Amino acid sequence: MTPSAQISAVIELLLTIQNQRHAPADATANRFFRQRRYIGGGDRRYVSAQIWEIMRHHRKLQWWLKRIGSQINPRMMVATFLMLSGKTLKEVNNLFSGERYAPLSLTQNEGLFLQSLEGQELFYKEMPKAVFYEIPDWVYPLFQQQFGENIDAELSALLEPASLDLRVNILKEERNNAKEMLKQEGISSEKMPLSPWGLRVEGRQSVTSTDLFKNGIIEIQDEGSQLIALMTGVTSQMRVLDFCAGAGGKTLAMAMMMQNKGQIIASDVHNVRINSAEKRFRRAGVFNVQTHLFAEGAKWIKRRVKTFDRVLVDAPCSGTGTWRRNPDARLKFKAIDLEELVAKQADILDSASKMVKEGGRLIYATCSLLQKENQDQIEFFLKAHPEFKLVCPDTPEKLLPDEFYKNPSFQLTPAQYKTDGFFCAVLERS
Ligand SMILES: C[S@@+](CC[C@H](N)C(=O)[O-])C[C@H]1O[C@@H](n2cnc3c(N)ncnc32)[C@H](O)[C@@H]1O
Numbered sequence: 059m060t061p062s063a064q065i066s067a068v069i070e071l072l073l074t075i076q077n078q079r080h081a082p083a084d085a086t087a088n089r090f091f092r093q094r095r096y097i098g099g100g101d102r103r104y105v106s107a108q109i110w111e112i113m114r115h116h117r118k119l120q121w122w123l124k125r126i127g128s129q130i131n132p133r134m135m136v137a138t139f140l141m142l143s144g145k146t147l148k149e150v151n152n153l154f155s156g157e158r159y160a161p162l163s164l165t166q167n168e169g170l171f172l173q174s175l176e177g178q179e180l181f182y183k184e185m186p187k188a189v190f191y192e193i194p195d196w197v198y199p200l201f202q203q204q205f206g207e208n209i210d211a212e213l214s215a216l217l218e219p220a221s222l223d224l225r226v227n228i229l230k231e232e233r234n235n236a237k238e239m240l241k242q243e244g245i246s247s248e249k250m251p252l253s254p255w256g257l258r259v260e261g262r263q264s265v266t267s268t269d270l271f272k273n274g275i276i277e278i279q280d281e282g283s284q285l286i287a288l289m290t291g292v293t294s295q296m297r298v299l300d301f302c303a304g305a306g307g308k309t310l311a312m313a314m315m316m317q318n319k320g321q322i323i324a325s326d327v328h329n330v331r332i333n334s335a336e337k338r339f340r341r342a343g344v345f346n347v348q349t350h351l352f353a354e355g356a357k358w359i360k361r362r363v364k365t366f367d368r369v370l371v372d373a374p375c376s377g378t379g380t381w382r383r384n385p386d387a388r389l390k391f392k393a394i395d396l397e398e399l400v401a402k403q404a405d406i407l408d409s410a411s412k413m414v415k416e417g418g419r420l421i422y423a424t425c426s427l428l429q430k431e432n433q434d435q436i437e438f439f440l441k442a443h444p445e446f447k448l449v450c451p452d453t454p455e456k457l458l459p460d461e462f463y464k465n466p467s468f469q470l471t472p473a474q475y476k477t478d479g480f481f482c483a484v485l486e487r488s
Pocket of ligand 1: 283301302303304305306307308309325326327328331352372373374375406
């Protein structure tokens, strides 16, 4: 593709993402490229990288367009992004050439608007902080409350691209060997500082095409997510319920901790997720897990009251802790979504807690950075359930780093731990 045709594709994809507001941007992008097989690998990478950057600076680009008095549309978003990334008006004019496969030529007005951006950068000192950090206005005070004077460091880290984290499946291979095998497949990695199973990959690599991945020796899993599995303290004698198992990321890690023994039930309300979890269990050689799909009005819970040693609630949440990976999610998040999520989490916690046997543990986790979904949720639960109390993790063999044994809960943040943002609390039924 010519550079102009690439820019045309960026504009078209941005428009498609905007028109499909309810779909995640990466899913829309994948569909977009599948329907345009003529876009080769190199062009696809270029277009994806540009879209990713535009999504990461969406609020700032809109702010600039308003400031110069221009219409806000995908074409001007892209042109503005090019100008603020260091291109001159002449270079942008050349890209918007109006020739075959190129974007239409810039109108006189568009040219004037863009001219006023010459010499400017994406960041501007007068920008409100919420714009600067790409946070919805209503969320910014919640982060202020959460982070206090660390807010700038935390929100800057939330703007950085996330690392690619892997968990080695020690049912199949030791971490050192997996690291070597990965290297032989051309992928360098480092041992993670916190998880005993983790490898952090340098740069952007396609690990899913490696033999290690295909043979279930590695899984993609953020270090914070691995720590949540560790906080459950599951062992091979236990009966465990993963109440919101989704596609089974934490179930897999717990099955490994249990050395494929004991019993895990992985439940969820979404069939598609359970199906993909089952495929992952097979690939990982995990056979101590059964799946369960929650149906409306099921008696399933009643029959299993107080029967599990450990119940993990990895609750549906705002995903604010994963905003490094999902720049479009932050643009779509509404106050009403948060209220609904908080109510749903309380409901799920209440149901799941019934299944914990006496002396057993309930582990609550989210990938949220918001107090309402985390600390407040636990406080609310404890008031309604005096039979539960917060306890420190009892993970055997010192698998967790020392600092985590001293507290019944943690809040991980990208700035502090270089993980996604995660909350986890451990509660015990007396
Ligand atoms: C954060 S995700 C779980 C991720 C998963 N544990 C993992 O590690 O890959 C939350 C899950 O909760 C499920 N969920 C939503 N409402 C639920 C409910 N009422 N009961 C059980 N699961 C629910 C969602 O379908 C989603 O898969």
